[in-house]
Amino acid sequence: MRSLATILWLGIKELRSVLTDTVLIGLVLYSFSLAILAQARSGSQEVRNASVAIVDEDRSPLSRRIAGAFLPPLFRPPAFLAAREVLPAMNAGRYTLVLDVPPHLARDLLARRHPVLKLDVDATAMVQAGLGAGYAQQIVAGEIAGYLARGRGTGPAPVTLVSRIAYNPNAETAWFTSVMGILNSVTMLAIILAGAAIVRERERGTLDHLLVMPVAPMEIALAKIWANGAVILTAVGLSLVVVVRGVLRVPLAGSLPAFMAGTAIYLFFATAVGLYLGTVSRSMPQLGLLFLLVYLPLAMLSGSNTPLESMPPWLSAALQASPTVHFVAFAQAVLYRGAGLDVVWPRLVVIAGIGGLFLILSLRRFRLAAKAETGG
Template sequence: MRVFWTVVARELVRFIRSWQLVLVVLYAFTMEVYIAGSGIELKPRNVAIGYVDESGGGLSQKLLHYFHEPEFLPPVAFNSQTALSQAVFDKEIVLGLIFDEDFEQDFRKNKHATLNVLLDATAASQAYTTLSYLSNIVLNFSDTAFSVELVTHKLFNENANNATFMALTELLSITTMLSVILTAVVFVKEKEDGTWDIMLLMPVNAKSIILAKSFSQVIIVMIGIVISVGFVVFGAFDTPIHGSFFAFLVLAFLYAFTGAGIGLFVAAIAKDVMQVAQLSVVIMLPLIFLSGAWTPIYAMHPWLQTLSLLSPLRYFIEGTESIFFRGTPVLELYPYFLGVFGVGSILYLIGFRKIGHLF
């Protein structure tokens, strides 16, 4: 046991001595999470609109009135259709509206008017939602005596607050990244220096050394998580938590160990830090992208859905979402704990055995 704690302390001291590393890790857990949370907005926001009005005002201006902030920027008038389409081509305008000469007349007399719309669909997500906004606006406008009303309740995240969500997702990705890379490098450095073989040959239990080394990195990651949740998620973004915070910590701890397991595996294969960098990116990116962080699982290809069962991050993210937003009671969280623990322990065991062999 004394050996265990000595090794843990030694690794922690080594970590703190490298001030560059401390700074980078701190930056990742705080600023990076903050930037992702405040910067990425997936809903249409400030969509740039341009219009050409040949109908002479009136109805068209009334319609334009409906495009307001924060979803749309104030509409910009263009003199001709060519000027408008040039602006769309140059990506200055996302949505172009063309009211032709007969627009108003058609609407009043013939009752059917046509609105020409140019839409830049290179950013598909924005285009989808912009289009459905547009059709809702026009539909609302078409018949003012319309009587159906929707009462929408957004559950769990009332204002559909993107900042919280993106910040949490980013935190989980960074946890993955750091737990894998830090652990892998701790071992590979020894391999590079040639001290790892000696370590295994010493009359100390190799298992406890491996455990202690990976445990030290888990401690670093856990401290990072606590700082990040405290200062950024709760502090800067004021995220409410509906479930048990303790459950989240336990889940995060299990997950950090899983990451360390992957790190062990990477370290067993890699010969130097260069290979660690390449390998861990190759392993981490699928983990992150199969986890449902960016795309809901059920919207993926069927074979990707099956693969995603192997990603421990999937259970971690679903568990965290449930704890923070849905407020699922602790006892009902067991599938997530089982998932992280199951996949994690398998990965850890594989890595543990591989790195423990001398040849």
């Protein structure tokens, strides 16, 4: 009970220190609010309001039918250009796609000839160009098939393929990137706050006071873990409710308390890593450099940006030892598919086990640092 009381009061001291650090608090607020909104709304991977122009040299019902099939919200209403206006308009960046409908298109199709339509694409708008060109081809092919079927009296296709997308039926990027942004912010801030807590004590000279007090290194470490973890856990909950659900209107299929419980276990690992880096670093610049070496591989290879299945088999197998990979898989299972703790508990056990290993390493480094500071 005495140790628990010590951990509690040391944690309250750490909370006061964090809450009075305006830079760290500003970083936490930005990372879980404006940064999530920017990532969700600026990193869109779907076509929205692509600018289209059509050179209609056929002027037939078919060409008008094709032009009328480019509809919002994927495309803006198409503009009509003359052939001589295409190159200046593309060079000026006014249109992403320009469809050139050749003369006598409808007549050649009915005569079973093979006319050629030209689609000019501005590839500097990468997402709009790649996906937009594919949508444009589907639109043209579908309208031509419908026109020929009506003209020749052919029946419908014998087989119809219907696709159903689970959880995210409209394949909106924001539904995925917003939650993944929160997961990356959890890893980033947990390491920074916990590491900065140790370095800040050393730079202010208060570490010497802690080391001569009748407290154990385990008590100091656990106090910093729960205090910094509580700040981040509160920010995660507010971000999910206010930003993801409220502003972005992203439905969360699973249990929010279950996700928060798993996040608390992951914060145990991430803050333990931060403590370890804090015991190694002698200053904030050193902590920043070590943070980059640790955080970037954890975030880039976590599965939040690139699926593990697309990585080399040896790498995806090795990454099963990364708690960040298990945390991302846990979050996707709970928030996207509504899985319960009875399904995801093995991943939480792995995260807790590796977090305990880093805590042991941190305590060992902390004892070495304590001997160096006290000269013992």
